[in-house]
Amino acid sequence: MNKLKILNDPIYGFITIPNSLIFDLIQHRYFQRLRRISQMGMSYLVYPGAHHTRFHHAIGCLHLMQKAVTVLRFKGVGISKQEEQALYVAILLHDIGHGPFSHAMEHSIVNGVSHEEISLLFMEQLNLEFNSKLNLAIQIFKGEYPRKFMCQLVAGQLDMDRSDYLKRDSFYTGVSEGNINSERLITMLHVVNDELVVEEKGIYSVEKFLIARRFMYWQVYLHKTGLVAEQLLIRVLQRAKELTGRGIHLPSSEALAFFLKHDINDLNFNHAVLNVFAQLDDYDIVSAMKEWQKEDDFVLKNLCNMIINRNLLKIKIKDEPVKHKTLQMHIDDFVKTYGVSDYEAKYFVFNGEVSNQAYEPKQKVINILYKSGKIENIDNVSVKLNLLPLSKTVTKYYICYPKEKVEMV
Template sequence: MSSNQRFKLFSDPVHGFISVPKTVIMALIQTPEVQRLRRIRQLGVGHLVFPGAEHTRFNHALGAMALMQDALANLSEKGTPVSPDEQTAALAVALLHDVGHGAFSHTLEHQLIEDFSHEDMSRVLLTDLNERMDGTLETALDMFDDTYQRPFFHQLVSSQLDMDRLDYLRRDSFYTGVAEGEVGAQRLLKTMRVHPLSGGSDAEVMIEAKGIYAVENFLISRRLMYWQVYLHKTVLAGDELLRGILQRAQVHLEAGASPDWLRRGSHALLFFLDHNVHVDEIETPEVRNHYLQLDDTDVLFSLKQWMQGPDPVMADLCHRFINRVFLRVRFLSQRPSEARRAAWRTEVADWLVDEGLVARSEAEAAARHYLTLNVSRHTAYDDNEELIGILGRDGTARELSEMADTTTISDLTGFVEKPYVCFPKPVDLDLAPVLDD
């Protein structure tokens, strides 16, 4: 059988041609669960800030799988045995690691299901796919859960230097045009190895000493991408606005109201707004099926419907998102006192009344959709997680900070927190002395 019969090629602007074996991997790509990822933008509302960032979770899933192919090929060349079944399982996990993402990616992750993270749903969907495919994904499930007898496979999927991060940094840098996020993925893969080489139960993925600067560059790029893209103040403004819209919908539903204009929104979205769904319920068919019906299209459709409704506040909020009339985000040097917050709420409430959006009696309650206080938080290298190992030329394994420029690594370790306030641009909030200049 010729190679072009055994593989299907996908043309990817980041990695070039991606060869997908016509095995269970191609069958997985054809499933509704994976095809749904085409309808979920990788960067949530990021495309409203970076015009080129229209790429999807599907692009990223293929990219992570492609990098897994390269990683396994390099590790095999260096002497670590990888069986055909392990190869297939690892590719499947890389492909499916984000299959549980919801509409607008991370933006609504904690809005629709209580105590939820997308990994929880990825686990549920991976289990479902395994049952439909007669148990062919058992090894993939073990790798996902980190219960497989060779734990280095899990590290390739979920660690501080995994295929997921390598792809999304390079891909998001490419589509946003933020060059600082470019990482030397191939350099990292070429210097990656398993120690000990046999890849047994005690083996870990490490980077050879000659790749240490590529690791430092990767961590620096990650930090820059978070502050310049993922936590960009206008992205945060879009996130807060979208969450405010859903909160407004829940106000109507919690009041026992079920107006026809609200019900014109997506059935799948309204299911989660109308039910207090907890993460413990995601395995139930009703929750899972509604979740799989929900993507970016449902949210945008709902907003366009609600923009025509009789609630001036909801109409205004939806108009702002659809037409990109965002609220303002200002970073603060410290968290404001409760007295300062109360003063801000009063100012926003007064503005809502002056604009004719709400009656005085409802202004304070409506102000919470327009005024939010939050904290952006990130670390490039979390020393509380599994650390990155460096394998010296003498065969000695050490943690990254022991071998790298300790000043650089220490600067990248630990969380940086930036409090921020989001509010309407026409409102002149008194931010002194908490404004972060």
């Protein structure tokens, strides 16, 4: 069977699958599930084109990693065949642990288990099936491989993950501010003492990359409508789990029913649970919500109706925390209007906060390589660009409550 396939990607054109191991991983049911996991959660309710999946993104990351390996080898950086393959595997599988709509499950029916932890569990299971061929990839994914630049290519300030999702999400949403030149940025990469650096002539590409990241977060990832839609989805799953715990049967797929019936956390998320999780995707959630609109529970049916028919809550973004008095006023209004309890009203009236930091200097620095051989932290390159606004964490506060004439079913 010919395993050196070529995929046609709308962003990069033709992408070549480099070897049979990568082909077999892509063909695996764990990875094929990513075709049914949206890359941007509920953002399609804001940007109609944002229907691309984690599968698209993972293949794009693989392509960029191939570019990075080619560039670094051309510049004399030693990368063995085993390391090359491990880099491809690590970046291909870096997001394999995402649940339905990408982040909603992490805050609702699975407690304290991040998608990174689930990705690692998937990789360990695949490693058993593929006779330990993923050992080095897992080491790189965990950030434990001594050649740090390889870990930085998978998870760093200028990693292949960010390089793809900014460009891809910009394309599918139509938000041009995020359209970075990822290929040029990769061309500017180099390695010194096994640490990733950027050549001096690439400094403005770095600046554009960081600015694009900030724009995309405020304009797309933290867009207020997408934010309220995701919060509603989280509350749908929380309410469904609560009702199931009371003994109320809710129609759903077997996989979704398992997570509604069981309290899953980081202590009991084992390989048996992983196999159930591997059967769960966006389709389970959407089909369940369509059915749950018919339930008797006021909270569940109305939350589902709001998402399915895009009749969302009103959301206000503020620079200061929402006052408790303001929140309680909206809760009281809801209780009076619909005759529900305070507890039930809080599913429809709530507040929270979001933050954005385009550059995280304390966690993973970006180093600039000058022609003289000198290496300098980009924080100190103040003559050419000012990173202070980009490294500052900006926090916004929001309150959500029903619109004046919201129709309850």
